[in-house]
Amino acid sequence: xxxxxxxxxxxxxxxxxxxxxxxxxxxxxxxxxxxxxxxxxxxxxxxxxxxxxxxxxxxxxxxxxxxxxxxxxxxxxxxxxxxxxxxxxxxxxxxxxxxxxxxxxxxxxxxxxxxxxxxxxxxxxxxxxxxxxxxxxxxxxxxxxxxxxxxxxxxxxxxxxxxxxxxxxxxxxxxxxxxxxxxxxxxxxxxxxxxxxxxxxxxxxxxxxxxxxxxxxxxxxxxxxxxxxxxxxxxxxxxxxxxxxxxxxxxxxxxxxxxxxxxxxxxxxxxxxxxxxxxxxxxxxxxxxxxxxxxxxxxxxxxxxxxxxxxxxxxxxxxxxxxxxxxxxxxxxxxxxxxxxxxxxxxxxxxxxxxxxxxxxxxxxxxxxxxxxxxxxxxxxxxxxxxxxxxxxxxxxxxxxxxxxxxxxxxxxxxxxxxxxxxxxxxxxxxxxxxxxxxxxxxxxxxxxxxxxxxxxxxxxxxxxxxxxxxxxxxxxxxxxxxxxxxxxxxxxxxxxxxxxxxxxxxxxxxxxxxxxxx
Ligand SMILES: Nc1ncnc2c1ncn2[C@@H]1O[C@H](COP(=O)(O)OP(=O)(O)OP(=O)(O)O)[C@@H](O)[C@H]1O
Numbered sequence: 352x353x354x355x356x357x358x359x360x361x362x363x364x365x366x367x368x369x370x371x372x373x374x375x376x377x378x379x380x381x382x383x384x385x386x387x388x389x390x391x392x393x394x395x396x397x398x399x400x401x402x403x404x405x406x407x408x409x410x411x412x413x414x415x416x417x418x419x420x421x422x423x424x425x426x427x428x429x430x431x432x433x434x435x436x437x438x439x440x441x442x443x444x445x446x447x448x449x450x451x452x453x454x455x456x457x458x459x460x461x462x463x464x465x466x467x468x469x470x471x472x473x474x475x476x477x478x479x480x481x482x483x484x485x486x487x488x489x490x491x492x493x494x495x496x497x498x499x500x501x502x503x504x505x506x507x508x509x510x511x512x513x514x515x516x517x518x519x520x521x522x523x524x525x526x527x528x529x530x531x532x533x534x535x536x537x538x539x540x541x542x543x544x545x546x547x548x549x550x551x552x553x554x555x556x557x558x559x560x561x562x563x564x565x566x567x568x569x570x571x572x573x574x575x576x577x578x579x580x581x582x583x584x585x586x587x588x589x590x591x592x593x594x595x596x597x598x599x600x601x602x603x604x605x606x607x608x609x610x611x612x613x614x615x616x617x618x619x620x621x622x623x624x625x626x627x628x629x630x631x632x633x634x635x636x637x638x639x640x641x642x643x644x645x646x647x648x649x650x651x652x653x654x655x656x657x658x659x660x661x662x663x664x665x666x667x668x669x670x671x672x673x674x675x676x677x678x679x680x681x682x683x684x685x686x687x688x689x690x691x692x693x694x695x696x697x698x699x700x701x702x703x704x705x706x707x708x709x710x711x712x713x714x715x716x717x718x719x720x721x722x723x724x725x726x727x728x729x730x731x732x733x734x735x736x737x738x739x740x741x742x743x744x745x746x747x748x749x750x751x752x753x754x755x756x757x758x759x760x761x762x763x764x765x766x767x768x769x770x771x772x773x774x775x776x777x778x779x780x781x782x783x784x785x786x787x788x789x790x791x792x793x794x795x796x797x798x799x800x801x802x803x804x805x806x807x808x809x810x811x812x813x814x815x816x817x818x819x820x821x822x823x824x825x826x827x828x829x830x831x832x833x834x835x836x837x838x839x840x841x842x843x844x845x846x847x848x849x850x851x852x853x854x855x856x857x858x859x860x861x862x863x864x865x866x867x868x869x870x
Contacts, residue, residue: 352375352506352508353375355506356506356528356529356530357506357507357508357509357526357527357528357529357530358507358508358509358529358530358531358532359508359509359511359518359522359526359529359530359531359532360372360508360509360510360511360532360533360534361510361511361512361513361514361531361532361533361534362510362512362533362534363512363534363544363545363546363697364512364546364693364694364696364697364698364700364701365546365673365697365698365699365700365701365702366534366546366702367702368480368510368512369408369409369412369480369673370412370416371510371534372478372480372508372510373409373412373413373416374416375508376396376398376448376476376478376508377413377416377417377420377424379475379476379506380395380396380424380447380448380475380476381420381422381424383395383475384422384424385422389447390472390473391445391473392445392466392469392472392473393445393465393466393469393470393472393473393474394442394445394446394447394448394449394470394473394474395447395448395473395474395475395476396447396448396449396474396475396476396477396478397448397449397451397456397470397474397476397477397478398413398448398449398450398451398477398478398480399451399452399453399456399477399478399479399480399485399494400450400451400452400480400481400671401452401453401481401484401485401490401671402452402484402671403430403431403432403452403611404614404615404618404671404672405480405481405671405672406428406429406430406450406451406452407428407615408671408672408673409428409450409480410426410427410428410450413426413448413450414426424447424448425444425446425447425448426446426447426448426449426450427441427442427446427448427449427450428441428449428450428451429441429442429449429450429451429455429459430451430452430455431452431454431455431458432611435462435464438455438459438464439464442459442464442465445469445473452490453485453490453493453494453497454490454493456493456497457492457493457494457496457497460496460497460500461496467499467500468500470500470501470502471500471501471502472502474500474501474502474505475504475505475506476505476506476507476508477501477505477506477507477508477525478507478508478509478510479507479508479509479510479521479525480510480671481510481511481512481671482509482510482511482517482518482521483511483512483513483514483515483517483518483690484671484694485517485521486517486520486521491520494521494524494525495524498524498525501525503527507525507526507527507529509521509522509525509526509529512544512693512694512697513544513690513693513694515690544693544726544727545693545696545697545727545737546697546700546703546706548700548703548704548705548706549696549699549700549705549706549707549708550706550707550708550739551696551707551708551710551727551737551738551739552707552708552709552710552738552739552740552741552742553709553710553711553712553720553738553739553740553741554709554710554711554712554740554741554744555712555713555740556711556712556713557713557714558713558715560749561683561684561711561713562591562594562756562760563749563752563753563756563757563760564711564744564749565580565591565595565681565683565711566594566595566598566600566752566756567744567748567749567752568681568709568744569595569600569628570598570600570752570818571744571748571752571818571823571827571830571831572831572834572835573743573744573827573830573831573834574678574679574681574707574709574834575678575679575707575834575837575838576627576628576678576679576838577621577624577627577628577629577674577676577677577678577679578627578628578629578677578678578679578680578681579629579631579674579677579679579680579681579698579699580602580628580629580630580631580680580681580683581630581631581632581633581680581681581682581683581684581686581695582630582631582632582683582684583632583633583684583686583687584632584684585604585606585607585608585632585772586765586768586772587683587684588604588606588630588631588632589604589768589771589772589775589806590763590768591630591683592604592630592771592806593763593767593768593771593806594759594760594763595628596806596811597759597762597763597811597815598755598759598811598815598816599811599815599816600628601626601628602626602628602629602630603617603620603621603626603628603629603630604629604630604631604775605617605618605629605630605631605632606631606632607632608772608776609775609776609779610779610780612782613779613780613782616782617629618672618674621674622674622675622676624676630683633686633691633695671694672698673701674698674699674701675701676704677698677699677701677706678699678705678706678707679699679706679707679708679709680695680696680698680699680706680707680708680709681708681709681710681711682695682708682709682710682711683711684711684716685710685711685712685713685716685719685720685723686719687719688719688722689719689722689723689726689727692710692723695708696708709741710738723738724737724738743827743830743834744827744830745824745826745827747824747826747827748823748824748826748827751818751822751823751824752818752822755814755815759815771806774806775806
């Protein structure tokens, strides 16, 4: 980079790519400042990310580094959700660093908010972060619109966790004879894609038994918290949340329908361990989003359609997001392809922490599971299976919960799901406004961040809240105790540590039904 070359850098998920490009970028800008070579008609550095959530994350990380710098560099983030007036205001100055999405920068150029000629004059550096995802967010045309305005002298860095034809396409489009850097962990193969500290497991089960299996994993405490659960549709997310709620397992749902403030606060609250289970849809390419695009053209009335229209085209809450201390990632629904799998399980095992992933694979998902296994075997050049059968859940343990699970699953109707979905968006819109005002005044107060509030107000019967001792076989009891012991060994239940992480005092074991359960 110091030689002025473009760089394509590939490194595993969670390995610290953000600082890896921010540090040289800031160093270069500070050098230009010192030498009086900063041009001021447009931003000097452009950081392009695929989603709004990543804009916020990168902006936060860069701001934390800038606070440590002696020369003051100005950074702003702009996204398509902002009004033209706010974007103009943000870009006045102009800032030294602009964090944005390709769609937003293309819109700024086409609306004349930023002049192409000014970019050509001022831009010294461009970063394409999460480059493997940029094209999947339909950004190709936006990037092509930007190409004529990038000066030949601009140095570009492309960061990616996976290799793909999209990366090659982007490299050809935007970089000049780049230096390709593949960063590996010490002692590991060059092409490893999954961090070695993440153990991967799978469970074979029918699609209709998935609720039963996830209930067994969570209720019998066979997996380590915090848990991030992926589903492929918003309806599935609410079906699962309502189902778990009936067993006193509280969770929050993260999806494209929610206002941006709420999405960001849900991530913050989850990071601060205000709740342990987060159910997430991957991105805006869910079944509903595709449907919405068609429907919204036809009809703009009706509450369901209206809700769906609020799906955010720049949403991508999961990929690239730096979730803190997620121990287990569960694929309740399998991702559509191997790259999706890599990004999902990359939410655990970040910054060399230990993690695990568990995939529930139905016969209909066998094909994609095989593709994933092949990809891992090919890439990691291993003879052995990379994804092992999950050893801690016995057939007996699952069967002991079957009747309860089936009864409860039947009681969650499509109507309940639509109502819960509507209610959640309504709550979050209210929350979002309150939160905005509140956090402006009390930036450290996390009290309002209760995204796992009960969706129903019916009380939970004791036989669903607690699993009776006689239903739990000795093997499961042993496994559950082992998980608890390792949790204690990691200090996750230490009250001081909890306080540090943002738990309020008074939320003790006796007041929380989740914690009263004993296997
Ligand atoms: N040198 C370091 N030592 C310890 N932790 C670090 C270091 N550098 C970065 N981190 C932390 O590692 C975590 C992951 O970093 P980051 O989000 O940049 O990963 P990434 O490689 O971009 O992942 P992804 O591909 O999933 O986006 C962050 O919490 C970051 O603060």
